[in-house]
Amino acid sequence: MSLLEIKNLHVEVEGKKILNGLSLTVNKGQVAAIMGPNGSGKSTLAYVLAGKPGYQVTEGDVLLDGVSILELSPDVRAAKGVFLAFQYPVEVPGVATMTFLRTALNAQRKTRGEGELSTPEFMKLVRDTSAKLGVGQEMLRRAVNVGFSGGEKKRNEILQMAILKPRLAVLDETDSGLDIDALQIVAEGVNRLRSPERSMIVITHYQRLLNFIVPDVVHVLAKGRVVKTGGKELALELEAKGYAEFVGEAA
Amino acid sequence: MNVELRPVKTKAEQALSAAYTAARATLPGKGAVAELREDAFRNFETRGLPHRRVEQWKYTDLRVLLRDSYPLATPPDAAAKARAKNASQVLTGVDCRRLVFVDGAFAPELSDLAPEAGLAIGSMADALANTGSMGDALVAAHVGKTYPTEDVGVALNTALMGDGAVIRIAAGVTPRRPIHLIFAAGSDTPGSAFVRSLIVIENGAKATIIESHDGGDSQINSALELVVGDDTQVDYVKITQGRALHVGSLLATVGARAKFNSFAFTGDAALVRNQNFIRFAGEGTKAAIRGVSLLRGREHVDNTLLIEHAAPHCESREQFRAVLDGESHAVFQGKIVVEPHAQKTDAKMLTRALLLSDTAEADNKPELEIFADDVVCGHGATAGALDPGLKFYLMSRGISEKESEALLIEAFIDETIEEIAHEGIRDALKFAALKWLGTRS
Numbered sequence: 174m175s176l177l178e179i180k181n182l183h184v185e186v187e188g189k190k191i192l193n194g195l196s197l198t199v200n201k202g203q204v205a206a207i208m209g210p211n212g213s214g215k216s217t218l219a220y221v222l223a224g225k226p227g228y229q230v231t232e233g234d235v236l237l238d239g240v241s242i243l244e245l246s247p248d249v250r251a252a253k254g255v256f257l258a259f260q261y262p263v264e265v266p267g268v269a270t271m272t273f274l275r276t277a278l279n280a281q282r283k284t285r286g287e288g289e290l291s292t293p294e295f296m297k298l299v300r301d302t303s304a305k306l307g308v309g310q311e312m313l314r315r316a317v318n319v320g321f322s323g324g325e326k327k328r329n330e331i332l333q334m335a336i337l338k339p340r341l342a343v344l345d346e347t348d349s350g351l352d353i354d355a356l357q358i359v360a361e362g363v364n365r366l367r368s369p370e371r372s373m374i375v376i377t378h379y380q381r382l383l384n385f386i387v388p389d390v391v392h393v394l395a396k397g398r399v400v401k402t403g404g405k406e407l408a409l410e411l412e413a414k415g416y417a418e419f420v421g422e423a424a
Numbered sequence: 425m426n427v428e429l430r431p432v433k434t435k436a437e438q439a440l441s442a443a444y445t446a447a448r449a450t451l452p453g454k455g456a457v458a459e460l461r462e463d464a465f466r467n468f469e470t471r472g473l474p475h476r477r478v479e480q481w482k483y484t485d486l487r488v489l490l491r492d493s494y495p496l497a498t499p500p501d502a503a504a505k506a507r508a509k510n511a512s513q514v515l516t517g518v519d520c521r522r523l524v525f526v527d528g529a530f531a532p533e534l535s536d537l538a539p540e541a542g543l544a545i546g547s548m549a550d551a552l553a554n555t556g557s558m559g560d561a562l563v564a565a566h567v568g569k570t571y572p573t574e575d576v577g578v579a580l581n582t583a584l585m586g587d588g589a590v591i592r593i594a595a596g597v598t599p600r601r602p603i604h605l606i607f608a609a610g611s612d613t614p615g616s617a618f619v620r621s622l623i624v625i626e627n628g629a630k631a632t633i634i635e636s637h638d639g640g641d642s643q644i645n646s647a648l649e650l651v652v653g654d655d656t657q658v659d660y661v662k663i664t665q666g667r668a669l670h671v672g673s674l675l676a677t678v679g680a681r682a683k684f685n686s687f688a689f690t691g692d693a694a695l696v697r698n699q700n701f702i703r704f705a706g707e708g709t710k711a712a713i714r715g716v717s718l719l720r721g722r723e724h725v726d727n728t729l730l731i732e733h734a735a736p737h738c739e740s741r742e743q744f745r746a747v748l749d750g751e752s753h754a755v756f757q758g759k760i761v762v763e764p765h766a767q768k769t770d771a772k773m774l775t776r777a778l779l780l781s782d783t784a785e786a787d788n789k790p791e792l793e794i795f796a797d798d799v800v801c802g803h804g805a806t807a808g809a810l811d812p813g814l815k816f817y818l819m820s821r822g823i824s825e826k827e828s829e830a831l832l833i834e835a836f837i838d839e840t841i842e843e844i845a846h847e848g849i850r851d852a853l854k855f856a857a858l859k860w861l862g863t864r865s
Binding site (some may be wrong): 223224226246247250251252256257259262263265266267268273277278280281316331333338347371397 | 598782811812813814816817818819820821822823824825827828831833834835836
């Protein structure tokens with residue numbers, strides 16, 4: 174049963190064509206890795222799914238549960254269960270991480286017609302979740318990502334994901350800028366969230382991350398579309414051979 | 425020889441001259457006070473209202489903005505006082521000693537005058553006329569001398585000063601509660617009021633002073649002379665709201681090893697010029713001059729600073745932020761002067777404007793004038809819209825566009841309000857800012 178269907182997606186950014194007829198299906202509970210060389214459109218795909226302004230869809234569609242989400246604003250998509258873990262999480266000065274988490278969770282619940290979580294319920298949820306990710310109380314009191322190290326920022330993304338419990342999580346180069354220890358913590362956090370009810374798109378340039386988050390399927394993106402699909406062994410193949418084959422083929 | 429041509433007097437200038445000439449005989453104070461008024465009036469007569477070619481008033485052209493000068497406000501009657509009674513809702517929850525002024529006149533019956541050791545409170549009109557309980561010694565020693573300036577806004581105040589507060593906090597004394605000067609509008613006919621206050625905080629004293637203005641439709645020219653002694657700790661907060669045309673001047677001199685903090689909160693105010701003349705006259709003082717302005721519609725708020733480091737080893741932080749919507753106009757002019765002997769001065773000025781509409785305008789003009797060679801001074805100024813990257817980040821987590829904007833604006837404002845030491849005032853101003861955000865269309 175498919176959760177996400179991307180059909181012949183064409184996307185331009187500032188008049189420049191980035192996605193060029195991309196088609197892709199992600200089933201419920203599936204973890205799909207998307208690999209590809211720099212400039213193949215990986216991050217563009219992540220942003221288009223989340224609804225970032227400035228990404229012009231000129232053709233094609235993106236369906237969640239069979240319904241197009243392209244006309245929906247980012248917050249409505251989030252309430253429908255779309256979550257993007259940013260490659261470069263932004264710093265939000267003056268907004269405490271705790272306030273941010275609570276505002277986001279309650280906003281989503283409100284949009285979905287659920288009641289707000291009480292303060293004790295929310296505190297317990299954050300306490301339990303953050304402890305597992307090694308996110309301390311001190312970090313939660315600080316402004317979102319301000320003064321956080323690269324590893325802390327990525328852990329904060331996974332913390333948000335764990336609290337918001339999306340149905341479709343898009344992880345955009347979550348491994349970039351992480352050392353092996355930090356990578357392990359983040360990957361464990363992601364693995365704990367694997368569930369038959371949750372699909373994930375794991376975008377990465379390197380195979381390394383996929384040793385920790387083992388995908389069900391690997392798609393190779395080049396020149397704005399999927400050029401090859403295979404099992405997890407495809408990642409190892411790419412690691413050995415590089416992307417040269419695909420770059421040439423698509424050109 | 426160049427002769428500066430003075431254009432024909434504007435209607436407002438004529439009205440101000442006429443008001444002074446008519447009131448001269450009845451304004452409080454004779455002798456030295458009358459001479460002080462006369463000198464100030466001559467200054468005004470020579471220069472006229474400040475306009476855009478006067479550097480310090482470049483962005484607030486009073487000659488254009490003040491189309492007409494209203495008649496001097498009459499003493500408030502019972503009805504006016506009743507209307508003024510509920511003034512200053514912003515700090516309702518904060519336990520303060522309230523001193524209320526209605527249409528510029530002291531209203532003792534609305535004020536909290538319970539005696540407190542080391543704290544003397546009186547009316548400026550009484551003190552000028554030498555009939556008050558304080559006598560005129562304090563006034564004679566300080567009024568017009570705290571920070572001498574040729575500024576015409578101040579000159580008009582001096583020429584026409586009516587009433588205000590005279591407060592003395594004795595050496596080593598810490599009043600139990602913040603002192604809140606409330607300037608409220610009572611009359612339903614708009615008038616003009618020239619209020620002048622003097623607060624002397626003697627060595628080693630600690631005080632929190634709040635000055636709030638909600639002047640109805642009137643024209644307010646307010647000046648506060650603040651004499652801050654050595655080893656003091658002073659927190660001064662000014663809150664300005666309302667439809668009035670408000671010209672406010674802080675004239676302050678700060679002694680040695682003092683901790684001096686000022687904060688100007690301006691929200692939903694039609695036209696405000698807050699000018700701060702502050703002189704650090706003693707060594708080792710640490711000061712923070714801060715402010716937040718929230719503007720919309722066609723509002724205009726001008727915060728102008730002249731900070732003089734006149735003694736070595738002082739540290740000052742100047743931090744002003746403005747949030748602008750609609751066609752509003754915010755001005756920040758900050759000039760820090762470091763005198764030749766004021767070595768080891770450490771001054772940092774930062775002003776930021778957040779523009780929420782394409783038609784709002786922010787003018788930032790930081791200036792440093794340094795005559796000493798061993799100092800650390802810096803300034804920065806930014807003006808810009810909400811960061812779309814930040815907004816997208818918040819929205820991608822499920823927060824609506826409007827709420828994301830409100831959260832980011834609130835954060836921008838709170839970062840400065842957060843610096844206010846008094847918890848009650850801090851929370852009240854945060855709440856006032858939230859209220860402002862809540863009514864944003």
